[in-house]
Amino acid sequence: MADIAPPIRLAIVDDHRMLLGALSEWIRNAAPDIELIAAVPSWSELLAHPDFPVDVVLLDLDLRDNIPISLKLSMLKSAGVQTMLMSTYSEPAVVREALSSGALGYLVKSEPVETIIEAIRAARIGESYLTPELELALAEEGTAPKLSAQERRVMALYGAGQPVKAVAFQLGISEETAKSYLKRIREKYRASGYDVGTKVALRKRAILDGILLQSD
Numbered sequence: 001m002a003d004i005a006p007p008i009r010l011a012i013v014d015d016h017r018m019l020l021g022a023l024s025e026w027i028r029n030a031a032p033d034i035e036l037i038a039a040v041p042s043w044s045e046l047l048a049h050p051d052f053p054v055d056v057v058l059l060d061l062d063l064r065d066n067i068p069i070s071l072k073l074s075m076l077k078s079a080g081v082q083t084m085l086m087s088t089y090s091e092p093a094v095v096r097e098a099l100s101s102g103a104l105g106y107l108v109k110s111e112p113v114e115t116i117i118e119a120i121r122a123a124r125i126g127e128s129y130l131t132p133e134l135e136l137a138l139a140e141e142g143t144a145p146k147l148s149a150q151e152r153r154v155m156a157l158y159g160a161g162q163p164v165k166a167v168a169f170q171l172g173i174s175e176e177t178a179k180s181y182l183k184r185i186r187e188k189y190r191a192s193g194y195d196v197g198t199k200v201a202l203r204k205r206a207i208l209d210g211i212l213l214q215s216d
Contacts, residue, residue, distance in 0.1 A: 008033060012036070012038070013040055013043060013058070014041065014058075015041045019109065034121075042063065053076075056081070057076055057081050057082070058116070058120065059084070060086050061094075070102065073103055077102060084104055085105070087107075087108065088110075090108045090133075090137065092137045095130075095137070096138060100208060104129065115131060145192045151188075154178060158182060158199070158202065159203040159205075159206035159211070
């Protein structure tokens, strides 16, 4: 007789209590192979739960606790937990940033419960999961522009918080040259459909495109 696989031990973290209750009930009724261990409204309650760590966590991307999502994902990974992120947002940039932070997949909260269950099962065995709609949106999103090696250096230093003067000094160029590099970088991104007009936007883009490693 074949061995029966143990149930997937699941935790859900979402600060919308109505959605948390409804999702818990749906999963209990629709998926006998999933054991709901915890359904909690905050990150701290997940970590404090006596049965943590679990196999898979469905984690709300938008918890209002000022803890960077990259830190949460790193902590869960080190605990051997697979993470599937949920959000009300479906913009490609948000999805891409979540995936680059270490999530196995991304779900929009309006998805049917069957899709959510499918994603949980994929996460349990370490497979990434995106709905066909999100995959299409990511595929259609503009691609990053081609930057020269020097432009990448300027973008990395400036995105890391260095003022233009310090960027110029470190690269052995004049301040005016550094400014012209930044102007060219912004123009290239604008032509590719991205607005990096502010320092914050440019930093985010540098992280997403692998030019700058995320430090939080």
